[in-house]
Amino acid sequence: KAGVTQTPRYLIKTRGQQVTLSCSPISGHRSVSWYQQTPGQGLQFLFEYFSETQRNKGNFPGRFSGRQFSNSRSEMNVSTLELGDSALYLCASSLGGVRNTIYFGEGSWLTVV
């Protein structure tokens, strides 16, 4: 069974640009979450989608957005990139019920220059 797949794995963007990251959850999983990991702030929750609806949201500015498609695949977008957005962005998936185990992908490394 394939794990959580994220693309691209590495990318470099310029300040002011926007970026879209993609996530394919484990087959059968309906919940997809996104996390940001930086050396200074550690792992922080961005948002979670279930059946194409955002169920939970972390404390990030509106420049960070996401969506989920009917096949449970998800994308997150960051607009007007800032240097501080350089981070590892992690996608995680689960069945979506209460107390289901959450599985993480390898992450997308974003560098903003």
Next chain:
Amino acid sequence: DAKTTQPNSMESNEEEPVHLPCNHSTISGTDYIHWYRQLPSQGPEYVIHGLTSNVNNRMASLAIAEDRKSSTLILHRATLRDAAVYYCIRDFGNEKLTFGTGTRLTIIP
């Protein structure tokens, strides 16, 4: 406070057991305790979780104190591949994991 308290770092000799402590003194009766670990340049990997009683799986054992204010992750025989940052997390059941700083485990050959 949703976060847990763990030592910043620990060292252990290869092939020895490792006991990683976690303090969660404000835990409520329905919060599960999850453990994840993150190897260098990888996403977090699920290790084990539990509510009240001790739990075992192929990776590790989880010992939860009777008052549930603390727990210990036990790696029975550490290998070099177990070197990672280990996170102890309270699970509120809302699909949102709040990570602390974790414990960086170093395995000495």
